[in-house]
Amino acid sequence: MEAEEFKDQQLQLSEASPKSAEYQALLRAGPRLRLLQQVHAHLVVSGSHRSKALLTKLLTFACAAGAISYTRRIFSCVFNPDSFLFNSLIKASSKFGFPLDTVFFYRRMLLSGISPSSYTFTSVIKACAELSVLRVGRGIHSHVLVSGYGSNAFVQSALVTFYSKSSDLGVARKLFDKMQDRTVVAWNSMISGYEQNGHAKEAIVLFNRMLELYVNPDSTTFVCVLAACSQLGEVRLGCWVHDCIVSNGIHVNVILGTSLINMFSRCGNVSKAREVFDSMNERNVIVWTAMISGYGMHGHGSQAMELFHQLKACGSCPNNVTFVAVLSACAHAGLVHEGRQAFASMRQEYGLLPGVEHHVAMVDLLGRAGFLNEAYQFIKGLKHGELVPPVWTAMLGACKMHKNFDLGVEVAEHLLSVEPENPGHYVMLSNIYASAGRMDRVELVRNMMIQRGIRKQVGYSTIDVKNKTYLFSMGDKTHPETNEIYEYLDELISRCKEAGYAPESESVMHELEEEEREYALRYHSEKLAIAFGLMKTNHGMTIRIIKNLRMCEDCHSAIKFISVVTSREIIIRDKLRFHHFKNGSCSCMDFW
Template identity: 65%
Template sequence: MASKYFLNRRFSLSNSCLKPLQQFHAHLIVSNSHQSLYLLTKLLTLYCTTGSIKHTHQLFLTIPSPDSFLYSTLINSTTKFHFPLHSIYFYHRMISSCVWPSSYAFSAVLKACAEVSGLLLGRVIHCHVLAFGYGLNVFVQAGLVSFYAKCGELGVARKVFDGMLVRSVVAWNSMISGYEQYGYANEAVGLFGRMRDSGVEFDSATFVSVLSACSQLGAIGLGCWVHEYVRNHGLYLNVVLGTALINMYAKCGNVSKAREVFDSMEEHNVASWTAIISGYGMHGHGKEAMELFKLMKFRGPPPNSVTFIAVLSACAHAGLVQQGREAFAAMTRDHGLVPKMEHHVAMVDMLGRAGLLDEAFQHLKDLDSVGPAPAMWTAMLGACKMHKNVNLGVQVAEHLLAAEPEISGHYVLLSNIYAMAGRTDRVEVVRNMMIQKGLKKQVGYSTVEIDQKTYLFSMGDKSHVETTAIYQFLDELMQQSRAAGYVPVSESVMHELEEEEREYALRYHSEKLAVAFGLLKTKQGMTITIVKNLRMCEDCHAALKFISVICSREIIIRDKLRFHHFQNGSCSCMDYW
């Protein structure tokens, strides 16, 4: 319903804008001005602005000898209004008509290539850049850096970037953003450090990418530095920068700071609303997430598909099943949004976590006609493990292993389920299957940030210079924990491939090492924040409750799915994860 409304609206908007343009065009012909390339260029741009590529193209075909400027403007406009294929077509027309391209044409067509992920085409255009002598043009070079970075060719992007004699802020931003977008957050932060040293002035786009990198790393120290800089230099907190800050604070463990930023922003859009709802959700604050969602419906922009993923996920992590069901129904009923696979995954996850395994399974089976995605089976399998339903778990795992036989995580989950049921014979079978297929358990790692520097630990890691002190301190902590009543949860390591690794693995999981290091390196009373790439294991979850009491510290762990705040012997997730 809603999309139909927007379609009609767009259609009528185009129509109402087109008429005066057509009148203007008619006027040009009547007054014999239709030979003026200047006026025709203007008219082409305006047609493009209305979204009517058909009229733009038709007008172009009537122009006998377009010049370089007209082509550049046309390529630029078609790219700007998201007709990348037309942009590439007009570029081709220009080259084959032997019109000498300007540097402007290259910036624009490279952007169009990036939009369609046309790596091969972009490479050809890179050759043209060199052939036409624009290899050292600052704008074209920045365009190339941006193009290669967006296509994930970070090495090539970096080569062009390093070869620049003058590096504009946009070139720096493109390179930093490329690293961040492809998950190389450390490289993004590192390059930002070099940018600081080089004396180039940052702008809000620099900070948006750096803040996203901080979010990935849990690097709140650097994130706060950026926030301070923005405040001290009077940079306007636009909606994009504000959203990046909300996301950074939420993902670095400080959701109340995220809320402060949200409240201080002059303008909110659907992304900023979604960011704060999602932030509350990942910390298990479902009530606050739903209150904001209510407020959004009352005075914000209409929620979109991403907003509903955040809402359903917030309900899942807080056990708000009824509200989740209602939101799922409202999605189509009130907002005309068709649930995508991600929404179904969130529903299965929510119902499964709440122990409503039959309903979750039914939701999954109802999608049989379209074929439920592996992610739905994964959510279902996770729920079976959580609620110790071995029979259903095995049934679900069979589907999942048939669909994705190469994902080691599925085998690990299944072996956990067998281990819980005491079926060590089956654990062994699953383990052998993994060995036969040459699959290895995904390596878990945890990071902790101290004085704006991020330290990474993996299981049994001994690469750190202070390894001896860290292990000694961790052993002391575990000893004190045991004296206080902690019992190791050995199930958590049943999936380790080698027998002798188990005891060792349990004692020196990456999150325990990162916590020990964090405690050693920070002052008493300071909160420790750890980021883990996988879900945290049950044993570490149990141990950290004790450690939070022994050290009188708040310990925050962000795992693959959500946040855990350990304080005074309990966790904010209430063991509901």
């Protein structure tokens, strides 16, 4: 007996060594397609291509190499794939960005009669989350329940993310609430779900709940919370998180650093963002891009360009997103020459193909600076497929800014015909007509909107006073101190008029009657918020406002005067960027 066993072992060893050599060859090849194909050829020649173990490794590497069609081809030749092979493939395809294949392999696995495990489910659910396919994901959720993995913490977290990404926050929250073992990852999934769907307030509420229950947040939690702070302009919580990170000695990795830089920039403190940037010991292109776009938002074009040059000097490669940030920084600072150069270098130096965002940024850059003809020529030079609405929208913005009536109307009418459901186009067209004094046309556009049931977005502004957030919208009278606020604002506007402010009625939205115009202009949400802020804060304190839309020209000009007559610094974050008003001028230098 003993001799028999010994012989068996000998046999196995002698058989194992050549195969092991091939396994080693696979490991050496790694996720590199050419090398993998060479090893594959050897496997076929030596007849060992039937080994499931080797095939599994080969397929995983092929997937990691991004060679998905090669992976599919080999898979289709595998006879009787086993659970190892399926699980490896499902995991690899999900991890390396082929979610459709993940779902395909999962189905094939079920068809082969192999039971999925909790590991299988986490990968498949992740793939469904990426695809946001509610129907498929629900089906898999029911497989989870029948297979008895409904209370597996890993699977549950994946499901919470899946439902969040499929915009079914209600179901995500129900699942989350039902979990008996809520790991920090589960909390992160739910907080991130709220944040990604624009419910930053709920994200913060949940974060506070987590702290109340003594669950320790980790760096991922902070990343999600910082993103929520960025949305809301919540400097206080943002700073608290930053302090927490510093005092607990939490390592600021590239992701956390990017979130901090973004939070400080979007909350108006770009120099603090720079401090974080400087303190990081590891930076990738995303970190650099975040900092460049931070400068861009604040109109600090030269700092943005300086950073861009430093990025190139240290050997890193800017990518498509970096160029969007650079071009937009140039546009907001009037750096036309630098922007043109950067755009040209995209293709010439980095082999990057400009996309829609870059075309939009170029039209914006040229248009804002007043080179309307050049912007128009640029558009004409684009291919047919590149002539998408956002490019025309940028052109329209330029026409409106520089009061080019004829071209503006032409562009707006084109936009209305291709995107009749976009309220922004109607508002723009109407404003252009209004500024040309064509009130009959204004009326026409207004009727068109009513007829088509299109409503413009409601603008609102928020301001924090004594740790409370107050929200104002145009003509809003819900605030308990409405009368005082309106009286204060009226007086303020009179003082501004004495100082030379002239209201620009063209900025008034067209759905209002003639006599309502001056009224509406006077009570735009940002003006109400500023009046409230001035009333409630001490002299010398900076007023900070966040607005959901872009500011109108009239508010922009009025606030310059307000900054003079009250000698206050006023900082407004609008949809696109920051405006720092001080001593009668704005940091945007009217390039907005």
